[in-house]
Amino acid sequence: MSGVTSTANFAAYCRNATKIYGKGETEVRALYDVSVGFETGRFTSIMGPSGSGKSTLMQCMAGLDSLTSGQTYVGSVELSSLKDKQLTELRRNQIGFIFQAFNLIPTLSAEENITLPLDLAGTTPDKEFMKQVIDTVGLGDRLGHRPNELSGGQQQRVAVARAMASRPAIIFGDEPTGNVDSKTGAEILSFMQLAVREFGQTIVMVTHDPVSASYSDRVLFLADGEIVDEMQNPTADSVFDKMRHLGD
């Protein structure tokens, strides 16, 4: 995929995104002239070998890191022009995150973790919506427990719910199943799928696992900082196949 034509359907998109680390001899082009958009209400995976730039792309699009050149947008807001305070507000209101680990504050209960972004923003949660989300997480009476009393799958489901709590325009996931076994991984991914289907949530996830990618609606393939391919409605096999021939 190259040029972005219409941006109206995109929860987030970037144009000519380039990210270069280091200088001279040690220069690394993590991203090179990438233009891509993520449609609202879809679940997108970004795949690629180690060092392909998939994490960099996600971090830049989420406003965690800045581009060397090019622009990234969340909704219609261009990120490079934002100050720290505005970026913080954007993350608070428009973006959700799911990390591989360290997702939850160990000292807060599961429920407190879910409402954390809203509490940080100082807004009162939409009770109806929160109830719906929490019901979907399906923790039941374990909501009052601390993260270390929950299973790995439960912890990540709490993390997804937390990401959804502020009804963000887009949720970014950084290998959300990287730290768990395959059964737990399936549990988490199904939950993410549910979030997209039931709540119309937009999710972008970085992963290196074809099985994980098969839960999404669309897969982008990155190699050496450039988007080399993409696939709609992937299956584990087709993704695996594509990955094998990625370098070719």
Place this chain on the structure above:
Amino acid sequence: MIITKLSLRGIRNNLGRLALTVLAITLGVGFVSGSFIISDSLGKVFDSIVERANQNLDARVQPITDDSFGQTPGTIPESLLDDILALDEVAQVDGFVAYEGANGFIGLDVDGEPQTPGGPPILTFSWNGPSEEGGGFELVDGSAPSGENSVAINVEQAEALGVGVGEEVTFQTPTGLKVFSVDGIVSFTAGGAWFTLFDLPTGQQQFDKVGLLDAMEIQAAPGVLPSAVLSAIEPLLPEGVEVIDQAQASAEDSEDFNQVISILGNILLGFALVALFVSLFIIYNTFAILVSQRIQQIGMLRAIGAGRGQIRNTIFIEAILVGVIGSVLGIVCGVGVAELIKALFESQGGFPETGTVISLRTVIVALIVGIVATLVSALLPAFKAGKISPVEAIRNEGVQPGNGRVRVLVGALITAVGLFAVGYGLTGAAGLSGTLTLLGAGAVFTFVGVALLSGLFAGLAVQALGRSGPVGLLGTISGVLLLVGGVALLVGGLVALVFGTGITGEITVPGQDGAEDQVFTPPSGAGQVVTIIFGAMFGALGAMFLFSGPRALADGFRLLVHSFRGGAETKMARIARENAARSPQRTAATATALMIGLALVTLVSVLGQSLKTSLTDVLDNSIGADLFVSTEFGEPLPDDFAAALLELEGIGAVSEYRSIPIRLGGPDGDVLRADSFTASTGESVLTYNLSEGSFDGLSDGTAVVVTTSLADDRGLRVGQTLDVEFEDGVTEQLAIAGIIANENFTNGTMLMDNSLLLQHDDDAPIESIGATISAGADIAATTDAAKNLGSNYPSVQVFNNDDLQQELESGINGLLVLINGLLGLALVVAFFGVVNTIVLSVLERTREIGLLRAVGMTRGQLMSTIRWEAIMVSLFGALLGIALGILFGIAGVRAIPDTVIDQVAIPWTTLAVIVVMSGLIGVLAAYLPARRAAKLNPLDAIATL
């Protein structure tokens, strides 16, 4: 809301990690509030004593004690007493006289040994209360003194002399030995002072004040208002005498006490603030470490929308809470500190019964001080936490915060300001007190600045220190000392413990060489509990020493051997070195806490050593005198002593020294001090080193010599004439015969002959006497004869040069011990700081420790690694402290006038002790954290994230 919740939960989760921080605040605040409590408690006691002493008094007549020139605190003619008593408004008048000075009357016990309370003075008054009630004194046995052979003494003195009511005691008095009958025993506690009381006529006679009174206490006739008494008395008063009412009398009396109390309080407060200052660095370190340990969590919070301010606030709220907890505990601890100080004074002889006064001010100040200190220390870590980027949530490794350029810049700036203050102070432009203030402020700035900067070189320094053999030597020495000390403490502690339980009964130690047997009786009651507790504590401490000593010794020795053979260091030392160098900022802050305490110890030692050397120099070079005569409390010497001394065989020249205020340059001139000596002996007794002129004309009372300072100040030259007004109002025109270069022996600005001074003030006190021994005379015999002569007079002391030097040195040493003891608190806080850092570092490296253990490091090796790290950090702190201490010591010597200290001397032994102490601190600080680390299960440790 959520921020507070996060902070609260953060504290709850890190309770163990914050414990030592709380302890640091508690100790600092405890000492601060302790010094307030002790001064408040004392103040209240003295207020109530004064109130009690003055309760029956409606008015007091006293000389106007205006210190300004021309109004000598005179005495009141006794005739005034009858005039006042004749007034209708007055019911009773009591006259009062006191002996000016202390220890004028010293009782001899049955063996003829003079008995004194040691440090505090013996005060001698007339019995001033109406018949049976001495004002403020409580008669516990016998009756008030009455008649010329009658005396009342206080309980403690009676005990020391071994006498009861009705028995006779021989006293040394200013007029020779005299026998008095002890008719009364009184109780009155005032800081361990003793009292000897006569009736009024006897007092007047003994104090050479016949026909005179020092004060009168007046009771109004029934129904007469005190104000009426005052106005009735007013017209009767001669010049220089005033009458005041009860309130004013109490206020004046309290003022003297309160001054002493506030000085004591301020000294304690000063040391408390030093300890608090040290704890700032520990608090800083804890928060910095907590932040770096939570870096991913903070990154995650930032990623999901927490603003910088919110992150900062979580740290601030934690700091406030820790500050509140530490301060509240500190106030409680302050009560303990106050009790401890009281107990200390009590053991030194007498401390008034005091309640414990905890005023609102104490609580408020303690809370503010504790919380502000914690907040200030948490400032940098909080801002650093705010700057953590959201990306940290995704990175797997916590990044080591580098040495921020801002920090280095600010550090350099603050250091520069500090050094500038020191440098500017040394120009002397601000006067002596200004200079010392500048030096103090400069030192504080330099400490902070160096603390910020030292992160720059902490890594390199630790690498360099750790690589060398000397660390091995330090470890070896520490090990040996811990072994020896451990045995001593353990044995001593166990003996005390067993003895304290009382199962041994009395223990009799046979006296050596005919000395009396010593009998030790087991304590009972509170003493027993204290003995047992202290026994157990020392025993435990000894055990800890014994546990860590041998290992430190073995490790140190191994490292020493390694470096002797020119081989590489041991692996343990190497890992320790790298660990200490890995977070230079943390190593620096830990070392800084230790640095401050040790720098102050060094500073004080350098000043003390320089003072000793300077004094020795003066004694050797500028003093011709072989003998010195002075009194213990600076009271005047007997008038006939110099003459008596001259009559002794072998005495050459004798010179008397006096000092009085004069007004220079007529009625509007400045009041200055002038000294006098026996001009006929010239410089044979003390060497003044005239830079110009001579002593010509001094003996006839027509000339003076002036100090270089005065000459420089006023542009005076030899040959000029000065207008000098004396206290009797006479102005003399005196020629300047010479200029004194050596101002060591002058209190004042000029020196004249005794005869001239006595012309204008015939009872100016003799402050000291110097005498030389003639060439060829038997020095030992002459010295003994002079000392014998002195022992006939109370409180007269005769020194030879050696005595004087010893006296001066023991005085200085005593002061050094006291100051260093108080600085010990700062070192204790710093010690906990080292423990704190090591504990937190071990926690942070749990995974790594597991890995090292998994690949085959033994428990002992692991403990060795941690111990070396602590030793290296402590040694770094000690060396920094010594460097800064010497710097400030030299600056201090420069700032103090040359007449007091004129040369710098470095106390090398003390510095060596400080270095060894840093080794001990390191070994002991590492003990508990190292044990804890060694107990970790390697697999669990690796699994820790």
